[in-house]
Amino acid sequence: MSLKVSMKVNGKPVSADIEERTLLVSFIRENLRLTGTHVGCDTAQCGACTVHMNGKAIKSCSIVAMQAEGADILTIEGVAHADGTLHPMQAAFKENHGLQCGFCTPGMVMNALDFAKQHPSPTEQEVRESLEGNLCRCTGYHNIVKSIMAGARAMAASK
Amino acid sequence: MTTSLIGARVPRKEDYRFLTGSGQYTDDVALPGQTYAAFVRSPHAHANIRRITIDSCSGITPDLSCARAI
Numbered sequence: 001m002s003l004k005v006s007m008k009v010n011g012k013p014v015s016a017d018i019e020e021r022t023l024l025v026s027f028i029r030e031n032l033r034l035t036g037t038h039v040g041c042d043t044a045q046c047g048a049c050t051v052h053m054n055g056k057a058i059k060s061c062s063i064v065a066m067q068a069e070g071a072d073i074l075t076i077e078g079v080a081h082a083d084g085t086l087h088p089m090q091a092a093f094k095e096n097h098g099l100q101c102g103f104c105t106p107g108m109v110m111n112a113l114d115f116a117k118q119h120p121s122p123t124e125q126e127v128r129e130s131l132e133g134n135l136c137r138c139t140g141y142h143n144i145v146k147s148i149m150a151g152a153r154a155m156a157a158s159k
Numbered sequence: 160m161t162t163s164l165i166g167a168r169v170p171r172k173e174d175y176r177f178l179t180g181s182g183q184y185t186d187d188v189a190l191p192g193q194t195y196a197a198f199v200r201s202p203h204a205h206a207n208i209r210r211i212t213i214d215s216c217s218g219i220t221p222d223l224s225c226a227r228a229i
Contacts, residue, residue: 035187036180076180090178094170102177103184 007071009034010078018065025049027065028075036076036106040135047134050107051075057114059133076106079113088158089113089151098147100138108134112148113155120156122149 005022006015009032016031028037028051037060040048044062051060052074079087086094089112099105108131115122115130122130127148128141136144176182201208213225 029187033189034180035183038184039186076178080179084179086175086178093178094174097171099174099177102173102182105177106180109178 003066005065005069007065007068007073009073010075020064020066022065023061024051024053024063024065024068024073025060027068028060028073034075034077038103038106040103040107045133045135046104047107047111048104050110050134052110052114055114057111074110076109079109087113088154089116089148092151092154093144093147096143096147096150098140098143100140104134104136104138108136108144108148112151115148116152116155120152120159122152124149127152 002017002019004015004017005027006013008014009028014032016027018027018031022031025037025039028034029039037051038048039061040046042061044059047059049059049061050057052058053060053063053068053071055072055074079090081087087109089109093099093105093109098108111130111134115127119126119130124145127145130148131141131144173182211227213227
């Protein structure tokens with residue numbers, strides 16, 4: 001059975017007829033063709049599918065699209081400014097070599113954005129703890145931590 | 160003195176697309192008529208293979224096929 005689901009993604013209203021069991025991440029990747037949100041493990045461990053739902057970081061592989069009915073979703077494609085300039089958190093990842101193969105990066109950035117809103121001046125320990133739900137198979141954690149600390153400071157400074 | 164890349168920090172060209180979600184990984188590719196391969200491996204850790212039948216998968220989709228290899 002299919003049903004209609006509607007939500008706002010990156011500020012744009014979207015809707016589609018989908019199967020009830022469709023995961024939010026499948027809806028984003030397959031229906032909307034926004035493939036920046038990745039499926040790394042399909043078991044809510046790796047965090048590559050992290051998006052924001054109503055301003056909060058969630059793992060889009062762990063909810064069905066129906067649960068996001070009417071919600072405001074932000075994916076990695078909606079993070080940079082409209083003119084293509086990187087968001088301070090994205091810029092911090094670039095400057096601090098916080099990515100290698102880049103597969104985990106969208107999830108890392110989405111999680112870091114939510115974290116930095118609540119921790120404008122985080123300690124290294126707090127950043128490391130915030131990464132509990134995001135895996136990097138390149139094992140680039142050291143520079144990811146540096147990036148998030150720099151990104152959080154830049155976000156706080158630009159307020 | 161000439162500009163040298165040795166020991167210098169070289170900005171990566173690929174970072175922008177990875178950071179904005181516009182990188183293209185294998186699973187992001189969508190071509191017309193695209194299909195997927197599935198590999199069936201032995202479910203037994205130690206066993207003799209007597210025969211492999213692929214009849215059950217032929218005919219499901221006429222344009223796709225099965226192959227076997229030992």
